[in-house]
Amino acid sequence: MASVLFDHVTKRYGKVEAVRDLTLEIADGQFMTLVGPSGCGKSTTLNMLAGLEEVTEGEIYIDGQPVSGLLPGERDIAMVFQSYALYPHMSVRDNLAFALKVRGMPKNVIAERVQRAAKMLGIEELLDRKPRQLSGGQRQRVALGRALVREPRIFLLDEPLSNLDAKLRVQMRAELKLLFDRLETTVVYVTHDQAEAMTMSDRVAIFDRGVLQQVGTPLELYNQPVNIFVAGFLGSPPMNFLDAQVSDTARGAALVGDGFSVPLTQPHAHLSRGQRVTIGIRPEDIEIVPGGDGIQTTISLVEPMGSATILHAPVGGKLVAIETEKTTPLRTGDSVTLIFPADRIHVFDPATGVALRGDQQRAAA
Amino acid sequence: MAVTTTTEETRRLIAAPETRQRRLRWGNVGWSVARWIALGLGLVITLVPTLWLVTTSFKHEVDYLAYPPRLIPNSWTLDGYRVLFERNELGHFFMNSVVVTLSSTALSVLIGSMAAYGLSRAKLPFKLNGILAFWMLLTRMYPAIVTAIPYFLIMRELQWLDTRRALVFTYTAFNLPFVVWLMxxxxxxxxxxxxxxxxxxxxNAWxxxxxxxxxxxxxxLVATAILSAVLAWNEFLFAVMLTRIEAKTLPVVMSGFITDKGMLWDQMTALGVITVLPVLVFALAVQRYLVRGLTLGAVKE
Structure with a gap:
């Protein structure tokens, strides 16, 4: 159980900035996910917390204590690696016990802890096997077990599920969440998979090109993304983005783009006339109406996902994804009328990508 | 008309692959003959000297001095071996070779792998890792004779001449770069x-x-140990420089059969066979590891 604070942390490799001026707080017992595309700095951040990489500038605190001078083994953290990094020449039992042996714990304590972790993960019958005799999912459990026996202050997990096949990944995702809910230990979890970030975390930190973009609960990030990157990263299929301009129409101020027009309402009423913006709308927020007022278009592609169906249709020059129910009778070539509900629209500055929200601007001012 | 053309074409189409196949088959025969000749030549070049060594060790004087030389003698004898064992303290020299080989191999693999680990993991400034590693390799780039006199003087000062430890020390120093680079x-x-x-x-790192x-x-480690053991076992130059009587190894003893009264071919070749045998048996026993060790890292698992 421990809290973590990254205080203006920067990591440079030569002239390349892997992480820039990161300030991030992780509360005691929280499940924090660091997410972003590859090369965004999330793994470097985790490795700095583990002590495997040195901090170039700034300081990391665990429970208020600076940890820069401490070796990885002195930080009371346990880590699960993407490749599992099981010691190939040791049995599962020895893999689990290794860290405790290195620390000189008494044998009976080690045996007891190994037994408990093995039971928790359902790998008791595998204890005498070598890692190469295990399946991918079993290795994954052993890697987890090696962290569990440590009973550390913080668990660090670096893409632990990315080497599993899709079905097992979803199953382990749920198991991991249950496990860490029960343990109530601080967890820092790195992934590039937005679904893992959304489903498992108490809070999510989204990185892009070494810079922290936004921190919040999964739903905060999903519903109120602070910029185009965050908006586009979370959600599958991703949010649709279209260019628009704030204009006066017969029905009042509106966001008018190529082939569509959406009334300008709160929280965007503060936008000035003539301003160019990028609007974003999620596929599931677009409504299909029987006819009348709306965006007239023709379906160019139908993707049945099973649980839902994704339609693609051109609006202006761009293809827009629309999520609809799985039973939809619509087929390629059908004409449809779309509505972009005004309260579902996200508005961004096209130059900087920053979200333009009246409430946030007021808060900033 | 159209029909005949079609039949002809069809026939040609059917026939064509057959001829091509036959031609290919003849090509294959030619290739495999060439391959066998090349392999045979290679075998002759590598095996005939060894065969000569073995047969000579069983020859009478008439046969090993015969002109033109005879590969296969008229009559076989064990005299060479008998005289060799009777007149020499062969056991002592054999043990010299064994002790020097095993100790220098153990030392160079131990020290070399630690050095290699340090060089491959430490982050030294000014690219020192690479410079140091290259520097070590440099010691293997000049002929060994260059350092023979300095080594002789050092060993004389240490009063280590004609001792096993002089050879252990020298061979360890000489095999280290090689172990370091492999590791x-x-x-x-x-x-x-x-x-x-x-x-x-x-x-911690340790x-x-x-x-x-x-x-x-x-x-x-096994592959590296085998190679440095073979190098130490066969080494002659330093052994002949640094030993006189007590610490002689088998190659030095062998050279002792070149006497002022002539070459004692039978005894020399008999000792040659005895020297080669342990290496041969050893190599056969560990060849699995040798091949595995040398190709390690070549293919990802």
């Missing part, structure tokens, strides 16, 4: 996450080396 290559292929995991588990890296390097 650096291997260590750099080890997945870095294993050692990172060990760091998080609380191991523990990581002994508990994780070394056990995983067993195949490479």
């Amino acid at each position: 650096i290559g291997f260590f750099e292929e080890l997945p870095p996450e294993l050692e990172r995991a060990a760091m998080v588990d609380g191991c 523990q990581r080396f002994w508990k994780i890296v070394l056990p995983l390097s067993a195949p490479a």
Whole structure:
């Protein structure tokens, strides 16, 4: 159980900035996910917390204590690696016990802890096997077990599920969440998979090109993304983005783009006339109406996902994804009328990508 | 008309692959004959000298001095071996070779793998890792005779001349660069996450080396040990420089049969066979490891 604070942390490799001026707080017992595309700095951040990489500038605190001078083994953290990094020449039992042996714990304590972790993960019958005799999912459990026996202050997990096949990944995702809910230990979890970030975390930190973009609960990030990157990263299929301009129409101020027009309402009423913006709308927020007022278009592609169906249709020059129910009778070539509900629209500055929200601007001012 | 054309075409189409196949088959025969000739030549070049060594060791004087020389003697004899064992303290010299080979191999593999681990993991300034590693290799780039006199003087000062430890020391020094280079290559292929995991588990560099890296390097260690053992076993130049009577190794003893009264071919070749045998048996016993060790890292698992 421990809290973590990254205080203006920067990591440079030569002239390349892997992480820039990161300030991030992780509360005691929280499940924090660091997410972003590859090369965004999330793994470097985790490795700095583990002590495997040195901090170039700034300081990391665990429970208020600076940890820069401490070796990885002195930080009371346990880590699960993407490749599992099981010691190939040791049995599962020895893999689990290794860290405790290195620390000189008494044998009976080690045996007891190994037994408990093995039971928790359902790998008791595998204890005498070598890692190469295990399946991918079993290795994954052993890697987890090696962290569990440590009973550390913080668990660090670096893409632990990315080497599993899709079905097992979803199953382990749920198991991991249950496990860490029960343990109530601080967890820092790195992934590039937005679904893992959304489903498992108490809070999510989204990185892009070494810079922290936004921190919040999964739903905060999903519903109120602070910029185009965050908006586009979370959600599958991703949010649709279209260019628009704030204009006066017969029905009042509106966001008018190529082939569509959406009334300008709160929280965007503060936008000035003539301003160019990028609007974003999620596929599931677009409504299909029987006819009348709306965006007239023709379906160019139908993707049945099973649980839902994704339609693609051109609006202006761009293809827009629309999520609809799985039973939809619509087929390629059908004409449809779309509505972009005004309260579902996200508005961004096209130059900087920053979200333009009246409430946030007021808060900033 | 159209019909005949079609039949003809069809016939040609059917016939064509057949002729092509036959031609290919003849080509194959030609190739395989050429291959067998090349292989045969290679075997003759490598095996005939050995065969000569073995048959000569069983020859009477008439046969090994015969002109034109005879590969296969008229009559066989064990005289060479008998005289060799009667007149020489062969056991003592054999033990010299064994002790010097085993000790120098153990030392160079131990020290060399530690040095290699340091060089492959330490982050030294000014690219010192590469410079140091290259510097070591440099010592293998000039002929050994260049250092023979300095070594002789050093050993004389230490009063180590004609001792086994002089050879152990020299061979260790000479095999180290070779061990270091082989092991650096291997260590750099080890997945870095294993050692990172060990760091998080609380191991210092020493523990990581002994508990994780070394056990995983067993195949490479075995291959390296075999090669340096063979080098030490066969070494002649330093052995002849640094030993006189007591610490002579088998190659030096062998050279002793070139006497002022002539060449004692039978005894020399008999000792040659005795010297080659252990290496041969050893190589056959460990060839699996040798091949595995030398190709390690070439293919990812």
